[in-house]
Amino acid sequence: xxxxxxxxxxxxxxxxxxxxxxxxxxxxxxxxxxxxxxxxxxxxxxxxxxxxxxxxxxxxxxxxxxxxxxxxxxxxxxxxxxxxxxxxxxxxxxxxxxxxxxxxxxxxxxxxxx
Amino acid sequence: xxxxxxxxxxxxxxxxxxxxxxxxxxxxxxxxxxxxxxxxxxxxxxxxxxxxxxxxxxxxxxxxxxxxxxxxxxxxxxxxxxxxxxxxxxxxxxxxxxxxxxxxxxxxxxxxxx
DNA sequence: TTGACATATGAACAGATGATCATGTGTTAA
DNA sequence: TTAACACATGATCATCTGTTCATATGTCAA
Numbered sequence: 001x002x003x004x005x006x007x008x009x010x011x012x013x014x015x016x017x018x019x020x021x022x023x024x025x026x027x028x029x030x031x032x033x034x035x036x037x038x039x040x041x042x043x044x045x046x047x048x049x050x051x052x053x054x055x056x057x058x059x060x061x062x063x064x065x066x067x068x069x070x071x072x073x074x075x076x077x078x079x080x081x082x083x084x085x086x087x088x089x090x091x092x093x094x095x096x097x098x099x100x101x102x103x104x105x106x107x108x109x110x111x112x113x114x
Numbered sequence: 115x116x117x118x119x120x121x122x123x124x125x126x127x128x129x130x131x132x133x134x135x136x137x138x139x140x141x142x143x144x145x146x147x148x149x150x151x152x153x154x155x156x157x158x159x160x161x162x163x164x165x166x167x168x169x170x171x172x173x174x175x176x177x178x179x180x181x182x183x184x185x186x187x188x189x190x191x192x193x194x195x196x197x198x199x200x201x202x203x204x205x206x207x208x209x210x211x212x213x214x215x216x217x218x219x220x221x222x223x224x225x226x227x228x
Numbered sequence: 229t230t231g232a233c234a235t236a237t238g239a240a241c242a243g244a245t246g247a248t249c250a251t252g253t254g255t256t257a258a
Numbered sequence: 259t260t261a262a263c264a265c266a267t268g269a270t271c272a273t274c275t276g277t278t279c280a281t282a283t284g285t286c287a288a
Binding site (some may be wrong): 009020039065066068069072073087090091104 | 235246256
């Protein structure tokens with residue numbers, strides 16, 4: 001971690017603060033999740049899926065986007081293991097991969113609505 | 115909310131899912147917070163400030179960015195009420211505005227590290 | 229008042245990203 | 259096998275965003 005060669009005003013605090021910054025892998029995972037939820041279209045999808053599983057076409061209606069746009073967003077959410085899917089004939093149903101994100105959002109809503 | 119005029123496969127679930135989507139104000143606040151934390155540079159700043167208050171120059175050292183870049187990011191975090199500051203002579207100290215974001219991040223870290 | 233320091237800010241540029249459109253893939257029914 | 263449906267994906271483009279550089283602001287000491 002030999003990054004900063006700049007001037008530092010408060011050495012002790014700086015060292016402590018650096019220790020508190022997550023390692024790069026954790027940092028990446030965190031920013032990935034936050035970024036996934038930072039777009040209204042994706043956040044709509046995720047909050048919708050918090051109630052029940054939905055197919056792509058339903059998600060398009062729910063979020064008010066095109067099916068193509070939703071499909072692109074779902075790919076991002078899939079890659080981040082935020083959603084999973086199952087195919088039933090021609091229809092693909094999506095749902096949240098686990099309840100982590102769900103509780104994360106509900107906690108965030110509490111914060112926001114204070 | 116007269117948005118979707120598209121085909122819908124599962125009407126009941128769609129209606130329920132739409133009800134579960136936060137109103138636009140809440141949605142905006144949520145995406146704002148998540149977006150603020152979705153950039154490595156800003157997340158570093160926020161996690162650093164979770165330990166103690168720091169001046170801009172310290173934050174530059176901690177996050178490994180230039181002071182100008184940090185200052186720009188701090189402006190964003192300031193506008194979102196995520197950080198506040200106090201001036202002491204020439205130095206400006208930043209700290210988290212409240213502990214909401216702090217607990218949000220610690221919870222997220224738990225999720226990520228499972 | 230002058231200079232040095234700490235920070236803020238505006239302009240500009242490069243890279244990232246979301247939506248759209250066109251097309252491809254997988255499934256079912258006829 | 260063909261057509262229709264549900265979805266996925268690649269290419270493109272306009273927009274957004276983070277960093278850098280130059281410059282401005284605010285504070286203090288001399």
